[in-house]
Structure formats: structure tokens, C-alpha cells
Amino acid sequence: MTHVAIADQIEEDHEPTGFVRKYIWSQDHKVIAIQYAITAIFVGLIALVLSGMMRLQLGFPDSFSFIDPSSYLQFVTMHGMIMVIYLLTALLLGGFGNYLIPLMVGARDMVFPYLNMLSYWTYLLAVIVLVSSFFVTGGPTGAGWTLYPPQAILQGTPGAGKGIILMLVSLAIFIVAFTMGGLNYVTTVLQARTRGMTLMRMPLTIWGIFIATILGLLAFPALLVSAIMMLFDKLLGTSFFMPAIVSLGESLEFSGGSPILFQHLFWFFGHPEVYIVALPAFGMVSDVIATHARKNIFGYRMMVWAIVAIGGLSFVVWAHHMYVSGMNPYFGFFFATTTLIIAVPTALKVYNWVLTLWKGNIHLTVPMLFAIGFIFTFTHGGLTGLWLGNVVVDLPLSDTYFVVAHFHMVMGVSPVMVLFAAIYHWYPKITGRYFHNGLGKWHFWLTFLGTYAIYLPMHYLGFLGVPRRYFAMGDSNFIPESAYSLNASISVSAIIVGVVQLIFLFNIIYSLKYGKKAPANPWGATSLEWQTPDTPPRHGNWGKTLPVVHRWAYDFSVPGAKQDFIPQSVANEDVEMNDGSTFTGHKED
Amino acid sequence: MTTDKQQDQPNQLSQVEQESGMHSVVTDWAADKEVFNMPWGKLMMWIFLLSDTFIFSIFLTSYMNVRMTTTASWPSSSEVFALTIAGHHIPLLLIAIMTFILITSSGTMAMAVNFAYRGDKSKTFWLMLATALLGASFVGMQAFEWTKLIVDEGIRPWGNPMGAPQFGSIFFMITGFHGLHVSCGVIYLAIIANKVRKGDYDKKGFHIVEITGLYWHFVDLVWVFIFAFFYLW
Numbered sequence: 001m002t003h004v005a006i007a008d009q010i011e012e013d014h015e016p017t018g019f020v021r022k023y024i025w026s027q028d029h030k031v032i033a034i035q036y037a038i039t040a041i042f043v044g045l046i047a048l049v050l051s052g053m054m055r056l057q058l059g060f061p062d063s064f065s066f067i068d069p070s071s072y073l074q075f076v077t078m079h080g081m082i083m084v085i086y087l088l089t090a091l092l093l094g095g096f097g098n099y100l101i102p103l104m105v106g107a108r109d110m111v112f113p114y115l116n117m118l119s120y121w122t123y124l125l126a127v128i129v130l131v132s133s134f135f136v137t138g139g140p141t142g143a144g145w146t147l148y149p150p151q152a153i154l155q156g157t158p159g160a161g162k163g164i165i166l167m168l169v170s171l172a173i174f175i176v177a178f179t180m181g182g183l184n185y186v187t188t189v190l191q192a193r194t195r196g197m198t199l200m201r202m203p204l205t206i207w208g209i210f211i212a213t214i215l216g217l218l219a220f221p222a223l224l225v226s227a228i229m230m231l232f233d234k235l236l237g238t239s240f241f242m243p244a245i246v247s248l249g250e251s252l253e254f255s256g257g258s259p260i261l262f263q264h265l266f267w268f269f270g271h272p273e274v275y276i277v278a279l280p281a282f283g284m285v286s287d288v289i290a291t292h293a294r295k296n297i298f299g300y301r302m303m304v305w306a307i308v309a310i311g312g313l314s315f316v317v318w319a320h321h322m323y324v325s326g327m328n329p330y331f332g333f334f335f336a337t338t339t340l341i342i343a344v345p346t347a348l349k350v351y352n353w354v355l356t357l358w359k360g361n362i363h364l365t366v367p368m369l370f371a372i373g374f375i376f377t378f379t380h381g382g383l384t385g386l387w388l389g390n391v392v393v394d395l396p397l398s399d400t401y402f403v404v405a406h407f408h409m410v411m412g413v414s415p416v417m418v419l420f421a422a423i424y425h426w427y428p429k430i431t432g433r434y435f436h437n438g439l440g441k442w443h444f445w446l447t448f449l450g451t452y453a454i455y456l457p458m459h460y461l462g463f464l465g466v467p468r469r470y471f472a473m474g475d476s477n478f479i480p481e482s483a484y485s486l487n488a489s490i491s492v493s494a495i496i497v498g499v500v501q502l503i504f505l506f507n508i509i510y511s512l513k514y515g516k517k518a519p520a521n522p523w524g525a526t527s528l529e530w531q532t533p534d535t536p537p538r539h540g541n542w543g544k545t546l547p548v549v550h551r552w553a554y555d556f557s558v559p560g561a562k563q564d565f566i567p568q569s570v571a572n573e574d575v576e577m578n579d580g581s582t583f584t585g586h587k588e589d
Numbered sequence: 590m591t592t593d594k595q596q597d598q599p600n601q602l603s604q605v606e607q608e609s610g611m612h613s614v615v616t617d618w619a620a621d622k623e624v625f626n627m628p629w630g631k632l633m634m635w636i637f638l639l640s641d642t643f644i645f646s647i648f649l650t651s652y653m654n655v656r657m658t659t660t661a662s663w664p665s666s667s668e669v670f671a672l673t674i675a676g677h678h679i680p681l682l683l684i685a686i687m688t689f690i691l692i693t694s695s696g697t698m699a700m701a702v703n704f705a706y707r708g709d710k711s712k713t714f715w716l717m718l719a720t721a722l723l724g725a726s727f728v729g730m731q732a733f734e735w736t737k738l739i740v741d742e743g744i745r746p747w748g749n750p751m752g753a754p755q756f757g758s759i760f761f762m763i764t765g766f767h768g769l770h771v772s773c774g775v776i777y778l779a780i781i782a783n784k785v786r787k788g789d790y791d792k793k794g795f796h797i798v799e800i801t802g803l804y805w806h807f808v809d810l811v812w813v814f815i816f817a818f819f820y821l822w
Contacts (some may be wrong), residue, residue: 111629179640187633191623198621221643225651237747238758240655256659256753261651
């Protein structure tokens with residue numbers, strides 16, 4: 001126990017002065033988190049606009065002259081890649097991970113603040129490289145977010161010149177940025193917790209972020225390696241992924257490479273990536289539900305082990321994305337089985353969320369509405385996942401709108417629901433002010449119902465066999481007239497939902513200045529970040545002394561206690577009881 | 590609201606010190622504050638190396654996959670990696686020397702760590718410098734090997750006269766990536782050695798030498814696998 005003292009040394013912890021050192025070249029995890037969040041939301045808005053353009057084309061074909069087949073494919077690709085990596089991964093881990101880890105485990109900052117700062121600036125560089133591909137000749141790559149070779153780097157694919165190179169370089173830079181941040185998150189959780197904060201007392205938010213970061217550190221290498229190899233295929237003319245091929249009537253120099261190898265590498269990254277996004281969301285939604293239902297999370301230990309189990313299993317399911325690529329039937333059997341097994345801990349979590357709500361004192365606040373919305377969309381997307389996990393069901397549904405609907409429900413809308421819940425939930429702590437409640441409720445209902453208006457019909461389109469990523473359907477006989485009107489209706493809903501997000505943006509910006517002043521702990525939450533001496537927390541978070549943790553993070557509605565919550569930092573003898581007795585703890589702890 | 594008066598909180602945390610085996614593992618993971626009794630930087634290096642292990646594993650797995658799926662014949666390693674000295678054709682000579690040098694550098698590194706913890710700054714400095722020099726000579730020999738392969742044998746990343754074009758591409762990529770790691774290690778060693786000499790760690794302690802050593806041993810270990818997969822297969 002010789003190194004703990006470092007956390008208590010405040011003499012090295014000079015608060016920076018001056019705007020630039022405080023808010024730009026900042027090493028404070030809270031400022032870095034906000035920098036991450038603003039950048040991620042900014043690129044996320046670009047991706048949102050791209051999806052709107054796609055919907056315009058699909059809903060009203062031939063009406064918009066500025067969308068041609070090439071640009072449509074570019075929109076598809078950039079929308080997917082930005083949303084998955086540059087928005088969700090960056091906002092959940094870089095944003096919330098950075099903000100919440102030190103506060104929730106009772107640390108003054110990340111263990112290596114300088115590295116943390118570098119992580120953000122490297123991430124920003126990755127974003128700039130990515131966005132710059134919109135402005136080069138040929139535009140960004142249009143290879144689909146999976147970037148499958150050989151088509152990704154061959155003539156005829158939009159952006160096969162500079163676009164794909166910038167994409168791959170940007171991904172490599174992003175991975176470097178993520179590694180710098182991720183090493184910090186894992187080390188902070190393992191080594192810099194405050195006194196009394198055992199691993200099994202950490203809020204589930206931290207568990208989710210912690211395991212997701214480990215997944216990232218082990219899964220991103222696969223993407224890095226495949227990006228390097230594809231860059232060499234493109235720039236040096238190597239043949240890692242390129243078989244002998246005839247392109248535009250001309251036989252190319254490549255020979256003997258394996259496109260399937262890329263798919264394996266990509267999905268060895270790509271599937272854990274789903275859980276890199278999902279696990280922090282699982283964690284945060286658990287805390288939001290417990291806090292706003294005034295009830296301890298049901299089965300805390302099970303929830304933790306489910307997160308760990310999902311993390312482990314997520315590395316052995318990747319080839320379920322590749323059933324149509326062709327594989328030995330025994331492998332298909334293996335990956336279908338593991339895929340169905342991973343549904344067990346996931347379902348366990350959903351049951352536990354619902355059981356937490358059961359007989360809880362549910363406050364339908366805006367964060368809670370989004371959290372409950374998440375339970376719906378996630379269950380929905382999870383169930384269709386069971387279908388697609390089975391080889392025989394997957395084959396006819398592959399590359400149809402059913403798949404689009406499935407993954408948007410489960411890893412698009414669901415984490416975004418949690419992100420909104422989390423932003424609204426922690427907004428009073430981050431800014432010191434309340435958001436506007438009415439606007440928040442409008443935002444929720446329009447987003448939630450709009451989501452269903454968009455994605456429910458898409459399942460049906462998938463059953464009809466409407467293929468995804470197509471610019472237009474042409475004269476396909478098997479697609480009935482009704483599919484076109486359905487597409488138009490989906491597009492209208494999508495545009496409305498897109499515009500509705502302006503309410504959210506307006507709300508968080510407006511409330512920054514004009515919101516009602518919030519107290520330190522407006523929701524009556526138990527975890528440490530709500531117990532800081534200042535709101536918003538200052539540099540160093542805890543003032544002179546670090547908090548001491550005496551209990552788990554879910555002491556809500558404890559029988560006999562005066563208040564319906566007991567913060568983690570309150571000792572048993574300090575708990576006010578109704579009958580004046582001394583609180584003696586309870587078996588959950 | 591939180592004072593230090595609750596130090597007596599009975600949470601089975603720090604009172605269990607003398608345990609061994611599985612029990613101590615459980616105790617460490619059930620404790621507050623920290624799981625591993627080591628400095629932050631050292632744990633971070635371990636985690637980084639775990640991530641880096643995945644990078645090299647995936648490189649080598651890709652290599653095996655490429656080598657097994659390509660239809661063209663793979664060049665024979667005892668032919669390609671041979672030196673002709675005084676008219677004799679000696680397979681794997683250069684690579685044996687390179688491997689020997691790198692393993693030796695691990696030895697000097699381990700000694701440097703030992704002397705660092707004893708507080709012998711001067712010996713630590715010279716041993717780290719020796720490690721860096723051995724590493725630099727490894728990179729130099731690698732450059733020589735590459736030159737020979739490129740100039741004499743006509744091997745290029747996109748093709749070669751002996752068979753499968755993937756031979757050159759995967760060889761240059763993986764040994765290049767490893768060589769990059771060695772080069773970074775040499776620079777890292779030089780910087781830390783210099784700081785040790787200047788006395789920058791007199792107060793903080795010499796954990797940093799061990800952390801540098803972890804990285805260096807890892808790079809050596811990776812080389813053993815690359816050696817086995819490229820030169821002995």
C-alpha cells in the first residue's frame with residue numbers, strides 16, 4: 001500500500017490559471033471530457049445530416065439532384081463509421097468515461113493527466129483527418145462502414161483514391177488516441193480508488209466503462225492491423241486482402257490475397273465494438289434507473305458478472321457477421337451457439353432493470369423516461385438479434401433492411417437513448433444548472449415515438465427482401481408498391497426525429513446560461529460524484545480531503561432511514577434514523 | 590461531510606497482509622484503493638503490453654492465414670535467409686547473431702534494473718546504454734538484412750522472384766513493425782538512462798527503469814515468436 005499516497009498529494013495539484021490552460025490545454029479530466037463530448041456531438045451531427053440525406057433519396061427517389069449513387073454510398077459509409085466510432089465510442093468512453101471515472105471512484109483526476117490530454121488532441125486530429133476526406137478529390141470513401149476489400153480500394157468505388165486512405169489513417173490515429181485514454185481509465189479504476197471503494201462497491205457505470213475499455217484495448221488492435229494491411233494494399237500494391245482480380249476489363253497486379261481474412265479481422269474488432277458501445281450504456285442506465293426509481297439495483301453482483309461475461313463472450317461471436325461469406329458449417333454452428341449464449345447475461349440485465357422498476361418509487365423525470373425508453377428499444381433490438389444469430393434465419397435476411405432495423409435498434413438508438421438519459425441526468429452536476437424539463441419531455445417523446453416510426457416498418461421492408469445500401473430499387477418486381485410509400489413515411493419520420501434533436505441542442509445550450517441553479521445533489525443520488533464540495537466540481541474534485549466510502553452505491557429507500565437515500569460517503573453512525581437509533585448496515589453491503 | 594474519523598470502518602480491507610496463493614489474489618481484488626501493489630506507471634505498461642500483444646498476435650495470425658491460403662509456393666527460409674561467407678552457404682547465420690544480440694540485451698537490461706533498485710546510478714546508466722546499443726545494432730543488422738533481401742534477392746513488398754508475393758509484404762510489415770518497436774525502445778532507453786544519470790529519479794525511486802525493462806523484455810519476447818514463425822517454419 002505504498003503508492004496510494006500519490007492520490008493524496010495535493011501539493012502537485014496546482015489549479016491552472018488563465019483561460020487557455022484551464023479550458024484548452026487542460027489536463028483536468030472534466031474539461032477533457034467536455035472537449036471530447038463537444039467534438040463527438042459535432043461529428044455526430046454531421047452523421048445525422050448524412051442519414052437525413054440518405055432518407056431523402058430513399059423516400060423520394062429522383063427528387064433531389066444533389067444526391068447521386070456515388071454520394072449516396074459515401075453518406076452510408078460516413079454515417080456508419082462516424083456514428084459507431086467517432087460519436088458513440090468517443091462520447092461514451094472519452095466523454096462520460098473521463099468525466100465520471102475519477103469522480104465516481106473518488107480520485108482527484110486520471111492517473112496520468114498529461115496522457116489524458118494527449119488522448120483528446122489525438123482524437124481531434126483523427127476527426128479532422130476524417131472530415132477532411134469530404135474535401136478531397138473523389139470525396140470520402142463509399143465502401144460501406146465495413147470497408148470490405150477488394151472493392152474498398154478499387155476503382156469504381158467512390159472515394160477509392162484519397163477517401164479510403166484518409167479513412168484508414170484516421171482510424172489508426174483514433175486507435176492511438178483511444179489507447180492513451182483507455183490505459184488511463186483502466187489504471188485509474190484499478191489503482192486510484194479512494195478509501196473504502198472496493199471493486200464491488202463501484203457504481204455499475206464504472207463497471208460498464210471499465211470492462212468496455214478493456215474490450216477496446218484488446219479489440220482495436222485487430223482494426224489497427226487490418227487498417228495497416230489495407231493501406232499497404234492500396235499504397236504499396238501488396239496483396240494481403242486482394243486476390244487476382246479483373247477490374248474494369250483490366251487484370252490487376254494483385255494475386256493470392258484473402259478478402260475473408262479482412263472480414264475476420266474487421267469483425268474480431270467489430271463485434272467487441274458493439275459491446276464497447278453497449279456496456280457503458282448498460283452501466284449508466286442501471287444507475288439512472290436505480291436513482292430515479294429510488295430503489296437499489298436488483299442483483300448488483302449479477303449485473304457486474306453479467307457485464308464481465310458479456311465482455312468475455314463478445315470475443316468469440318464475431319463470425320456471426322459473416323454467415324453469408326461462407327464458412328465451414330461447424331463454425332457456423334459454433335458462432336450461432338456462442339451468439340445465443342451471449343443473450344443469456346444480456347437478458348439477465350434486462351430482467352434486472354425491470355425488476356428494479358418493480359414496486360419502485362418511479363419518478364418520470366426526463367433521464368428516467370429515456371432510461372425506460374432504452375429498455376424498450378434494447379429489448380426490441382435484442383430479440384431480432386436472436387433471429388439473426390441463427391444461420392438459417394440470417395441467410396435470407398442478410399443485407400436487407402431487417403438487419404438495418406436490428407442494429408439501429410440495438411446499438412444505434414439504444415445507446416443514444418442512454419446518452420440522452422446520461423446527459424440529462426448528469427447535466428446539473430456538470431453545469432450546476434437544471435435543463436428545461438418541458439423541452440426535455442418533448443425531446444423524449446418525439447425521439448422515442450419517432451424511433452419506432454422509423455425502425456418498425458424497416459423490419460417489414462426486410463421481410464419483403466428490400467436490400468440495404470441500394471441507391472434506388474429500379475424495376476424490381478418483388479418489391480411491392482407499398483414498400484415505396486412505407487419508405488416515404490420512414491423518411492418523413494426520420495427527418496422529424498433529426499430536426500427534433502435541435503430541441504435537445506437548444507435545451508443544453510440555453511440552460512447553460514438561463515437554467516435554474518441546481519443544488520449539489522438534485523436527484524438524491526448516492527454515488528460519489530454527487531457529494532463533491534463544489535458544483536460543478538473544481539479542479540482536484542474533492543477539496544482538501546478525499547471522500548471515504550462506507551457502502552455500495554445503491555442504498556435507496558433503506559427502511560428506517562430518514563432520507564430515502566444514503567450517500568456512499570456517509571458512515572453508518574452518521575445515518576439519520578427515524579427512531580434515533582444507529583444504523584447497523586444491511587446484508588446487501 | 591467526510592472526515593477521517595471513520596478509519597475503523599470494518600471493511601476487511603487492509604488488515605489482511607500475510608496471505609498467500611489464491612487467498613492473496615482474492616484479497617487484492619477485494620481491497621479498496623488498489624488491486625496491484627505497484628506504481629501506476631508499471632501497471633499501465635503491463636496493460637499497454639497486453640494490448641500490444643494482441644497487435645502482434647493478430648499480425649502473426651494473419652501471416653499464418655496468408656501463408657496457408659496463398660496458392661503460390663512460399664520461399665524456402667533456409668535459402669532466403671542465408672549468408673554466403675567465403676564461398677560457404679550458411680543458413681540463418683545473420684538471424685542467429687541478431688537473436689543472440691537481442692537476448693543478450695535483455696540480460697543487460699535485467700542487470701540495469703537490479704542495479705537501479707540498489708541505487709547504483711552509474712552502473713544502471715552504463716547497463717541501460719549497453720542495452721540501447723545492442724538494440725541499435727540489432728536494428729542496424731535488420732537494415733542490412735532488408736538491404737540484402739531487396740537488392741540481392743529482388744524481394745519487394747508487392748512481389749518477389751521466388752513465389753508468393755505475400756512473402757515479401759508480410760515479412761517487411763511484421764519485421765518492420767517489430768524494428769519500429771526496437772527503435773522506439775532504443776530512444777526510450779537512452780532518454781531514461783540519461784535521466785537516471787542526471788539524478789531525476791533520486792526522489793521518486795527507480796521504478797521507471799523496471800518499466801522500461803518491461804517494454805524491452807516484451808520486444809525481445811515478440812522477436813522470439815517472429816523468429817520462430819518466419820525463420821524456422
